[in-house]
Amino acid sequence: xxxxxxxxxxxxxxxxxEIMGIDGGAGIQARLRALGLCEGKKVQKLxxxxxxxxxxxxxxxxxxxxxxxxxxxxxxxxxxxx
Amino acid sequence: xxxxxxxxxxxxVGQPNVGKSVLFSKLTGIRTITSNxxxxxxxxxxxxxxxxxxxxxxIDAPGTYSLEPLDDAAKVTLDLVDSAKRIIxxxxxxxxxxxxxxxxELLAQKKPMLxxxxxxxxxxxxxxxxDVDKLKKHLGIPVVAVSALxxxxxxxxxxxxxxxxxxxxxxVDEPSHPAHHPHIPDTKHSEEEHKGHIHLDPKNVWxxxxxxxxxxxxxxxxxxxxxxxxxxxxxNPVWGALMAIxxxxxxxxxxxxxxxxxxxxxxxxxxxxxxxxxxxxxAFLGGHGFIHSVLVGSLIDGQIDFKQSFGVLTSGLFIPFAxxxxxxxxxxxxxxxxEDTGYLPRLAVFMDSIMHRxxxxxxxxxxxxxxxxxxxxxxxxxxxxxTKEQRFITATLISIAVPCVPMQAMIIGALGHYGVWPxxxxxxxxxxxxxxxxxxxxxxxxxxxxxxLIEIPPYRLPSLKALGTKxxxxxxxxxxxxxxxxxxxxxxVDILYYAGVFNYIADLTSPVVxxxxxxxxxxxxxxxxxxxxxxxxxxVFSSLNLDLKQLVTGIVILAMFFxxxxxxxxxxxELGTKYALKSxxxxxxxxxxxxxxxxxxxx
Numbered sequence: 001x002x003x004x005x006x007x008x009x010x011x012x013x014x015x016x017x018e019i020m021g022i023d024g025g026a027g028i029q030a031r032l033r034a035l036g037l038c039e040g041k042k043v044q045k046l047x048x049x050x051x052x053x054x055x056x057x058x059x060x061x062x063x064x065x066x067x068x069x070x071x072x073x074x075x076x077x078x079x080x081x082x
Numbered sequence: 083x084x085x086x087x088x089x090x091x092x093x094x095v096g097q098p099n100v101g102k103s104v105l106f107s108k109l110t111g112i113r114t115i116t117s118n119x120x121x122x123x124x125x126x127x128x129x130x131x132x133x134x135x136x137x138x139x140x141i142d143a144p145g146t147y148s149l150e151p152l153d154d155a156a157k158v159t160l161d162l163v164d165s166a167k168r169i170i171x172x173x174x175x176x177x178x179x180x181x182x183x184x185x186x187e188l189l190a191q192k193k194p195m196l197x198x199x200x201x202x203x204x205x206x207x208x209x210x211x212x213d214v215d216k217l218k219k220h221l222g223i224p225v226v227a228v229s230a231l232x233x234x235x236x237x238x239x240x241x242x243x244x245x246x247x248x249x250x251x252x253x254v255d256e257p258s259h260p261a262h263h264p265h266i267p268d269t270k271h272s273e274e275e276h277k278g279h280i281h282l283d284p285k286n287v288w289x290x291x292x293x294x295x296x297x298x299x300x301x302x303x304x305x306x307x308x309x310x311x312x313x314x315x316x317x318n319p320v321w322g323a324l325m326a327i328x329x330x331x332x333x334x335x336x337x338x339x340x341x342x343x344x345x346x347x348x349x350x351x352x353x354x355x356x357x358x359x360x361x362x363x364x365a366f367l368g369g370h371g372f373i374h375s376v377l378v379g380s381l382i383d384g385q386i387d388f389k390q391s392f393g394v395l396t397s398g399l400f401i402p403f404a405x406x407x408x409x410x411x412x413x414x415x416x417x418x419x420x421e422d423t424g425y426l427p428r429l430a431v432f433m434d435s436i437m438h439r440x441x442x443x444x445x446x447x448x449x450x451x452x453x454x455x456x457x458x459x460x461x462x463x464x465x466x467x468x469t470k471e472q473r474f475i476t477a478t479l480i481s482i483a484v485p486c487v488p489m490q491a492m493i494i495g496a497l498g499h500y501g502v503w504p505x506x507x508x509x510x511x512x513x514x515x516x517x518x519x520x521x522x523x524x525x526x527x528x529x530x531x532x533x534x535l536i537e538i539p540p541y542r543l544p545s546l547k548a549l550g551t552k553x554x555x556x557x558x559x560x561x562x563x564x565x566x567x568x569x570x571x572x573x574x575v576d577i578l579y580y581a582g583v584f585n586y587i588a589d590l591t592s593p594v595v596x597x598x599x600x601x602x603x604x605x606x607x608x609x610x611x612x613x614x615x616x617x618x619x620x621x622v623f624s625s626l627n628l629d630l631k632q633l634v635t636g637i638v639i640l641a642m643f644f645x646x647x648x649x650x651x652x653x654x655x656e657l658g659t660k661y662a663l664k665s666x667x668x669x670x671x672x673x674x675x676x677x678x679x680x681x682x683x684x685x
Contacts, residue, residue, distance in 0.1 A: 027152065030148065030150050030152055031152065031535055032535070033148075033183075033288075034147030034148045034152075034183070035147065035180065035535065035537060036179065036180045036183075038288060040288075047318070049322070049431055049432060049434065049435070050320075050323065050435075051435045052435040052438070053431065053432065053434045053435045053444075054431055054434050054444065054533075054534050056431070056538070060177060060179050060180050061176070061177065062177050062180065062537055062538075063313075063537070063538040064535070064536070064537050064538065065427075065430075065431045065434075065444075065534055065535070065536050065538055066533070066534070066535055067434065067443055067444075067532075067533025067534040067535060068435075068533070069533050070533035070534075070535060
């Protein structure tokens with residue numbers, strides 16, 4: 001299978017992925033980095049909260065909620081589906 | 083480094099929700115409010131630690147993920163770090179890797195520092211083992227595993243504090259290789275351009291941190307616990323939303339159940355113990371006259387009525403102790419459970435899409451919930467929000483549509499015997515107002531809106547001791563800050579009535595009060611008293627002989643009207659005069675409109 005880049009928001013739930021980049025300014029990059037989200041990090045997508053709610057991921061054994069529009073700026077590469 | 087202004091001998095620095103405040107209380111014996119979510123401490127508190135006959139000043143800095151001055155918490159912390167003699171970097175052992183990012187930024191500040199691995203008991207339960215000696219070698223500073231909650235490891239922490247001299251370089255335990263000395267090799271900064279502008283190459287530092295944590299951490303498998311199960315349910319897209327509703331409804335019912343019973347008990351005690359005393363006083367004073375109307379108030383059908391007499395010694399004590407205090411206890415008991423279990427951030431997640439409609443994101447629900455207790459801490463807690471615009475919207479909405487517990491207790495007392503629907507009407511109107519005003523503010527404040535980005539802390543079983551401390555502090559704050567204001571408000575009513583000042587004001591404002599809001603002209607009095615205390619003001623409303631429509635209209639206007647003096651001063655302090663005045667203008671206009679609408683639509 002060829003690896004396909006997508007954004008965290010569109011990644012299916014329960015899938016592990018690697019962060020390939022963050023499409024945003026220095027402010028957003030820094031806020032995300034503070035919670036451990038930066039290029040090369042592996043995350044697991046847990047779910048999208050309904051009605052345009054945030055995306056919930058697992059990173060470094062911590063759950064992090066990321067607003068929908070911010071999650072659209074995080075480019076990820078899905079790793080093998082379970 | 084030495085000749086700068088000094089903040090303290092010991093500065094506690096760490097990321098949000100790592101338990102700095104619990105450690106601070108343990109060190110200084112000063113009670114602080116602690117919870118299980120990021121941003122409980124929005125300003126810093128200081129205290130004294132006495133160690134071997136020597137006093138050390140200790141400061142608990144607000145939590146910050148990074149020293150990069152992105153928000154106020156980071157800026158405050160950076161200034162404190164600059165002038166501190168020693169730093170204790172408090173670290174969450176269950177999230178070592180992420181916490182070390184801040185540690186490295188602190189190391190670059192070259193201050194005497196030690197690392198406290200807090201929450202070590204929780205890490206152990208989760209099957210996370212940290213090799214303290216290895217970590218010490220990697221970082222080149224003293225490291226000690228503690229649990230501030232249970233007191234584990236505190237003795238070794240104290241002895242290390244004594245061993246770390248102020249202002250000097252730290253005694254270093256032979257770093258494993260020179261590269262791991264506090265001076266981070268990957269930095270491209272010169273000594274002079276520090277103070278927050280340390281240009282670490284983030285990627286290299288991150289790699290180094292990942293290497294260190296994989297070297298010192300080891301994991302043993304743990305069983306799936308009840309809190310894990312709860313975690314799955316509360317973040318599940320379907321069940322989570324349902325659970326949010328169930329939790330809120332249950333919380334509300336629990337607050338009412340405890341509150342009602344405590345009110346009944348307090349009323350019983352007042353009738354049994356205090357009534358005979360004030361009855362004697364009333365008889366002694368002859369049942370009328372200026373002194374009588376100030377101390378005892380007016381007699382209702384020849385009898386003292388604690389709810390309506392409005393004397394300083396009758397209603398002035400009854401309102402704070404028998405009507406309000408019971409609900410303060412029950413509300414904060416339930417809120418503390420929600421705070422300490424870690425439910426509030428989960429609520430923020432589920433409220434996110436709703437809060438976006440009013441120009442905010444989900445985390446704004448936390449100041450709003452605190453505002454339901456008292457608007458003052460609610461407005462202070464808006465500091466957790468990133469931008470001035472968000473703080474303005476949240477604080478304005480709290481001022482308009484979030485009634486505090488003392489006021490709610492009095493509302494329930496005033497409307498309870500009419501059944502549930504008048505109370506539902508008041509709350510329904512306020513919720514509607516909250517949405518409409520928020521929706522309008524969103525378009526008025528056209529700014530970049532930050533998105534929700536929060537860590538969801540693990541569920542924790544609340545510690546009974548922490549719950550008790552927090553409840554005690556909040557009850558004490560109410561008694562200390564509010565009791566005299568309630569009595570002052572009642573004194574003001576008595577004196578101004580007696581002097582006939584109110585008649586003059588009532589005539590002046592009657593066009594608005596009578597024509598627009600459909601209430602007798604006297605209804606301006608509680609609205610003005612509301613500036614001192616809104617609970618006392620509701621009491622005045624119930625003594626005015628209004629019909630139900632007028633009572634509901636009056637209470638909704640009062641809830642929305644000019645904030646009480648305590649909230650107003652915090653509003654000015656937090657938003658600045660210009661924004662506070664904008665906020666007040668919006669408050670007054672919406673209160674007037676809402677009053678008029680209820681008056682015209684209630685057939």
